[in-house]
Amino acid sequence: MGPAHRRLRLVVVPTPGPALEDEAAPVRLLVPGRRTSRPAPVPGPRPRLDRPAPRVEDAADFGPVWSQRAELPDAQAAGRRLVTLTLEAFAGRRPMTQLRGLVSPPLFGSLTTGRRPRWCTEGTAPLLISSVRVCEPVDGVAEVSAVARRGGRAHAVAARLEGIDGRWRCTALQIG
Secondary structure, eight states: OOGGGOOOOOOOOOOSSSOOHHHHSOOOOOOTTOOOOOOOOOOOOOOOSSSOOOOHHHHHHHOOOBOOGGGSOOHHHHHHHHHHHHHHHHHTSSOGGGGTTTBOHHHHHHHHHSOOOHHHHSOOOOOEEEEEEEEEEETTEEEEEEEEEETTEEEEEEEEEEEETTEEEEEEEEEO
16 A cells, blocks of 8 residues: 555544543544534624613713614615615715715725726616615614616625614625
């Protein structure tokens, strides 16, 4: 047998002292030809909304505060406005800085430095937003899908809006 055909073997080396966090978990060995099931992904952190809202002076000290749906404006109007302003900014009809208050800081950074869709930047045909659909999977979160039409072609736009400080703020945007 050459070096390419050697079998690998697992050698367990005992650790002196108490077990580390990852050592307490059972070890899964991958066997060629067998699939191992993975645990389902845990959804991202979302604050519990059944707690009382922090006082105004506390909120200023600790940053943005999640808002409940009752405290937020109409999600469909906010989604239509966001999609329209974003596509107009990509087309060069308005400055990109007007999106700063509507999107999260990481998303604003990627919008200003990222590549813009060619269909937004080229041509002079008017941009029409034909339909906007909203789904609210969790209190204070809205997922918006829209169809943008330009020059006889339809393009999909999807956004995730989160209620922060009493207004909708876009945290994810996908333009097809």
